[in-house]
Amino acid sequence: MESSRTACPALQADQLRHLVDAIQEFIVLKDGQGRWLVANQAVIDVHELHDIAYLGMTDLELGELRPQFRAIFEYNARTDEDAWRHGASLIIRKSFLGLDGRINTWEVVKTPHFDAQGQRHQLVIVSRNITDQQLAEDALRASEAKYRLIAENMSDIIGLLTADGKVDYVSPSIEHQLGYRSEMLLGRALVDYVHPLDSDPWAEALQALAQEGHSRHILECRLLTHRGWYRWYELTLTPTASAIAIAIAIANNNSWDQLLLSCRDITERKRYDEQLQALAYRDPLTNVANRRLLLERMGEVLQHATRSTKAFAVLYLDLDKFKPINDxxxxxxxxxxxxxLAKRIDTLLRPIDLLARIGGDEFVVVLRDVSASQAEDAARRLCDALQQPWMLDDLSLRTTSSIGIALYPDHGDSVHALLLHADQALYSAKRSGRARIAFHGSESGFP
Structure with a gap:
């Protein structure tokens, strides 16, 4: 028992050290003579102190070892003296080049502690990055006309959300983007304007932020316009809580005070992506599925059929004597x-079925959850429909189609086997004459 009690303080100190190092704010503890006693990892990283035994050294001594930061260390020493003279917590601001390559503004709180005799004991220094806040304050100090001009003509939407996901602030640019006046959204839950299909990713993003506390999250979702249709946006969500607020909020299962929201319109990019998707997965002539999409969807249907022990059918068909028509x-x-032809076939299919063009006048139909007799009935309806006249302007054409059928699992248990066997059945039908149907394995087709 004694050994476990003596180990606890060391364990607690190690845990405290990990906690302090995890905080992104600067934390330094100095003694009454300005010698460094404790510094967290963020301070060590920014001041490049990894290979220096900085403990017990003063800022002026560190400035000699790191001349590139001498001005900062000298400033620290001067403001330390200001805090000691002040005799209570002193709040100051300083700016310097951060690791992110931009000028960062920090709010520094220096709190002196004196011993029982009133002598200097320790100085606690906590620095918080307030660059974004400083930029906002600078913007507010700018002339009202300039600020209004920028805010009302910016393309992106900027906002702040409360801990329960309600709008606390939104920039006037939302009126140009979505058609709402900014004051109309104040106090409203943003999820009310998120597309129902995107509400789950939105909820997952908020949950992830609540658990991680300090990280940024980016997602794509559709937002409702005042006209009732949706536009695509890329949303960037960034917690704005301080380290102390995070520590308090974590205890309450929430790790941010406010959420900074940035929305960028990506509707045109999404439309372009859809066009690329169509080029990749759609036949450019008929707009039905191409071979690539057919193979992917057949793989999904095969997995579903395997799990559910249900059958499905693959129909392989083409136009009889298509080449003479072309010639x-x-x-x-x-x-x-x-x-x-593709449009007529599609009208005879169910929403769960798939039509694909795989080349020339060759088409494949995948019928989900059907028996052999149901597949035969569907093939007969297609054969009958494809014998009806085609009116192309003043030209009337008559054609026929033959259809080969392969059933899962009777005629194959893989995508390629089923396509091959349906193709072979098609040629069996053709050998028996035009406008015929044949199952895989049959020697001849039947009308």
């Missing part, structure tokens, strides 16, 4: 016929 009437008519 006689030209490729423009041939392309228009393929577009019309």
């Amino acid at each position: 006689t009437h030209g490729h423009d008519i041939g392309d228009r016929l393929l577009i019309a």
Whole structure:
């Protein structure tokens, strides 16, 4: 028991050290003569003290060892004396080049402690980065006309959220972006304006911030405009709580006072991404799925069928004598016929089914959760529909289609096996004549 009691203070000191080093604010403890007793990792990193035995040294001595920071150390020594003379907590501000490459402004609180005889004992120094706050204060001190001009014409939306996700401030630019006057949103929960499909990522972001406390989170979601439609935005969420506030808030399961919100319109980028997606996954002529998307979706259907022990069917079809139509009437008519063919097939499919063009006049249909008889019925309806006339301007064409059918799991247990067997069944149907249906394994097709 004695040994465990003596180990506890060391363990507690080690834990306290890790906690102090985790704080991003500067923390320094000095004795009455200005010698350094404690400094957290943030101070060591900024002043490049990793290879220096800084404990027991004064700022002026450290300035000799790190001349690039001499002016800062000399300033520290002068303001330490100001705090001792003041006899109570002294708040000052200082600015210097930070590790992020920009001028950072820090609010420094220096609190002197005296012993029972009134002599200098220790000086506690806590520095907080208030660069963003300083920038905001500088903007407010600028002329009202200039500030209004900037705020009302900026493209991004800037705001502050309370701990429960309500709007505490939003820039006037929201009127240009979403059509709301900024005062209309004050006190409203921002989630009320988030698209329902994006509400879960929004909630997850807030939860992550509450758990991590100090980190920044970026997500993409749609926000509702006053006209009732949505626009895509990239949202950057940054906690603004101080280290002390974070420590208090963590105990209450919330780790930030306010949340700085920045919204950038990415609607055009999303539209461009959708166009790229269409080029990657859609047939450019008919706008149905291409081979790449077909293989991906068939893989998903195969996994679903394996888990649910349900069957599905793969139908392979083409237009009989498509080449003569192209040769006689030209490729423009041939392309228009393929577009019309895809539209007619699509009208006969369910929302859960998939139609893909895999080349030329060859199409594949994937029917989910069907039996052999249901697959046959669907193939018959397609065969009948594709024999009906095609009216392309003043030109009337008649065609037929043959269809090969492969069933999962009877005719294959992989995507490529099912496609191969459906293709082989198609040629069995063609050998029996036009406008015919054939299952894999059958020697001939049937009408």
